[in-house]
Amino acid sequence: MTITREPTARGAVTRPPARRRRAVVDGVAMPGPTERVAKGVILTVACALVILPFVGIVSTSLATPEQVTKAGGFVLLPTGIDLSAYRMIFAGGVVTQALWVSVLVTVVGTAISLALTTTLGWALSRRGAFGVRGMLLLVLVSLLFNPGMIPSYLVVQRLGLLDSLWALIIPTSVSAFNVVVVRAFFVQLPHEIIDSARIDGATEWQLFRRIGLPLSKPVLAVVGLFYGVGYWNAFFSALLYLSDASKWPLQLVLRTYVVDGTQLGSQDLGIDASSLPPQTSLQMAILVVSVVPVLLVYPFLQRHFAKGMLTGAVKG
Amino acid sequence: MTALDEARTRRGVRPDEATPSDGAPPVTRPPLPWWRRMVRDRAVLLLALPAMVVIIVFQYLALGGNVIAFQDYQPYLGIGRSLWVGLENFSILFSGDPEFLDALRNTLIITLLQTVIVFPAPIVLALLLHSLVSNRVRQWVQSVLYLPHFLSWVIVVAVFQQVLGGAGMINNFLRAHGWQPIDVIGNSDAFYGLITSQVIWKDTGWATILFLAVLAGIDKSLYEASAVDGATRGRQTWHITLPGMRPIIIMLLILKLGDSLSVGFEQLLLQQDAVGLGVSEVLDTYVYNQGVVGGYWGVAAAVGLVKGVIGLVLVLVANKVAHMFGEEGVYRA
Numbered sequence: 078m079t080i081t082r083e084p085t086a087r088g089a090v091t092r093p094p095a096r097r098r099r100a101v102v103d104g105v106a107m108p109g110p111t112e113r114v115a116k117g118v119i120l121t122v123a124c125a126l127v128i129l130p131f132v133g134i135v136s137t138s139l140a141t142p143e144q145v146t147k148a149g150g151f152v153l154l155p156t157g158i159d160l161s162a163y164r165m166i167f168a169g170g171v172v173t174q175a176l177w178v179s180v181l182v183t184v185v186g187t188a189i190s191l192a193l194t195t196t197l198g199w200a201l202s203r204r205g206a207f208g209v210r211g212m213l214l215l216v217l218v219s220l221l222f223n224p225g226m227i228p229s230y231l232v233v234q235r236l237g238l239l240d241s242l243w244a245l246i247i248p249t250s251v252s253a254f255n256v257v258v259v260r261a262f263f264v265q266l267p268h269e270i271i272d273s274a275r276i277d278g279a280t281e282w283q284l285f286r287r288i289g290l291p292l293s294k295p296v297l298a299v300v301g302l303f304y305g306v307g308y309w310n311a312f313f314s315a316l317l318y319l320s321d322a323s324k325w326p327l328q329l330v331l332r333t334y335v336v337d338g339t340q341l342g343s344q345d346l347g348i349d350a351s352s353l354p355p356q357t358s359l360q361m362a363i364l365v366v367s368v369v370p371v372l373l374v375y376p377f378l379q380r381h382f383a384k385g386m387l388t389g390a391v392k393g
Numbered sequence: 394m395t396a397l398d399e400a401r402t403r404r405g406v407r408p409d410e411a412t413p414s415d416g417a418p419p420v421t422r423p424p425l426p427w428w429r430r431m432v433r434d435r436a437v438l439l440l441a442l443p444a445m446v447v448i449i450v451f452q453y454l455a456l457g458g459n460v461i462a463f464q465d466y467q468p469y470l471g472i473g474r475s476l477w478v479g480l481e482n483f484s485i486l487f488s489g490d491p492e493f494l495d496a497l498r499n500t501l502i503i504t505l506l507q508t509v510i511v512f513p514a515p516i517v518l519a520l521l522l523h524s525l526v527s528n529r530v531r532q533w534v535q536s537v538l539y540l541p542h543f544l545s546w547v548i549v550v551a552v553f554q555q556v557l558g559g560a561g562m563i564n565n566f567l568r569a570h571g572w573q574p575i576d577v578i579g580n581s582d583a584f585y586g587l588i589t590s591q592v593i594w595k596d597t598g599w600a601t602i603l604f605l606a607v608l609a610g611i612d613k614s615l616y617e618a619s620a621v622d623g624a625t626r627g628r629q630t631w632h633i634t635l636p637g638m639r640p641i642i643i644m645l646l647i648l649k650l651g652d653s654l655s656v657g658f659e660q661l662l663l664q665q666d667a668v669g670l671g672v673s674e675v676l677d678t679y680v681y682n683q684g685v686v687g688g689y690w691g692v693a694a695a696v697g698l699v700k701g702v703i704g705l706v707l708v709l710v711a712n713k714v715a716h717m718f719g720e721e722g723v724y725r726a
Contacts, residue, residue: 197441207427280436336550375543
């Protein structure tokens with residue numbers, strides 16, 4: 078990008094003389110001062126609307142009980158830090174239990190999903206091989222419809238997966254969209270590499286393992302993030318398939334104790350305490366625990382978004 | 394290009410059509426019978442197998458479960474022994490059952506809101522982000538605004554409750570300054586406003602990603618040429634930018650149309666207890682509440698089936714219409 082300035086803007090040290098025409102970048106005139114201020118205000122407000130609630134939630138989870146009581150529930154800036162809410166939810170009760178379930182489902186699920194998606198994506202990128210056209214068609218057509226909630230439930234029931242954590246993983250383990258994204262990436266790998274490896278005697282598995290996977294790290298990062306976040310956030314599949322509360326993932330616990338406002342007693346928390354922190358602090362601590370994993374992986378994967386998304390969108 | 398590829402091109406074989414594990418020159422080979430090709434490509438098929446099984450079982454075989462829409466399905470009898478009742482379950486669609494009509498009306502209202510208010514929001518935001526000169530500022534803003542997309546509906550609903558609820562951030566502030574608190578959470582009159590703002594908060598930022606990619610791909614020389622001809626920024630937006638975005642806008646509208654009968658299932662289910670079914674029951678929650686919760690499996694499956702078929706037909710028709718107007722649409726068959 079080059080900025081073509083007016084020839085009158087000489088003498089850069091002192092204030093440049095007022096320009097009659099605005100600078101032009103790639104044929105688009107630079108915005109005027111009013112427009113800039115308006116944009117700045119809009120975007121600042123938009124970002125604040127996203128960030129401020131989280132500041133409030135983290136602050137309330139950390140604030141001392143006295144401050145929470147005094148503020149009537151919500152604290153924006155804590156005066157002192159009190160970790161008792163976290164200590165209590167990690168003491169081994171329902172929240173700890175649910176946290177382990179969520180971690181387990183997310184880790185195992187993402188690993189399975191990535192394995193299934195990359196192998197199918199690779200196979201579908203081998204144009205000309207037997208059955209590939211038919212399978213690609215099956216994958217693409219499945220994007221157009223959804224079998225529906227009741228039929229999906231019947232399949233899970235028939236397979237005997239009700240009340241099993243596998244019900245949270247297997248039905249959603251392959252996303253046709255992600256398969257298409259991964260396939261699009263494999264298709265555009267240079268043929269030269271694959272052909273020469275083949276001439277050197279590489280098997281299909283070696284091609285996939287030694288060439289396909291290492292070259293597709295950015296796409297795998299994004300697809301893995303989508304799967305991981307999907308498993309971590311899964312709420313309805315757990316509600317539908319798990320009736321045993323001891324197997325609930327974090328999202329269901331979050332719904333019960335934060336959205337529905339069910340009181341968390343010391344029995345639920347698995348502790349023997351006479352005084353609990355205010356319910357608000359406990360609720361906010363649960364909320365923080367459920368958001369933090371997403372916040373932790375987000376920055377690492379964020380730079381891959383555009384790249385990973387667009388391979389699928391543009392070339393798929 | 395390798396010598397191998399060159400040789401293939403000379404023989405009129407596109408390099409990418411060359412089949413794997415073919416040691417012999419492709420041109421002299423007579424077409425193999427299908428089972429020989431299957432054996433030859435067994436490694437590829439084996440790689441595809443596990444994921445294809447999942448797709449076939451949970452997408453295609455699951456479709457078969459829709460037969461219970463024609464049954465008086467009882468879970469303890471199963472599909473095999475439940476009684477067939479013909480179209481009886483579908484009569485709910487025509488008999489004017491008030492709960493069903495409520496669900497249908499609410500679905501259409503919410504779809505309308507999502508099309509008129511939620512859909513254009515990311516287009517406007519993308520134009521705004523695209524017009525930022527500083528790449529660093531833009532990336533910062535994008536990072537922040539993409540984030541809510543990755544939070545679950547449970548978290549989003551909880552956050553909104555904590556901010557707007559009776560003891561929430563805003564009401565505490567208002568009370569502390571002696572003003573009237575606002576009543577949003579659990580107020581059925583404000584419900585549609587609430588869920589619309591939740592959707593905007595969660596997904597507007599993320600939805601800009603496709604629009605921004607399209608904006609970055611618009612030919613820069615168009616702007617330069619128009620600037621020479623004296624076009625203002627407004628005219629450039631109207632005559633270059635928006636026409637450049639038209640294909641993607643139409644594509645997303647078609648996809649939206651296919652989804653128009655399934656609105657915010659998890660979002661609404663989470664908030665039904667607070668505002669009541671009168672405003673918050675939509676077709677998807679109706680299927681869940683009637684079928685899984687209420688045990689009217691056949692009726693729920695019938696409603697779900699009709700909804701699915703209508704959604705599919707809407708996409709196919711809209712795609713066809715887009716083609717008739719010379720647009721790309723979603724796919725070409």
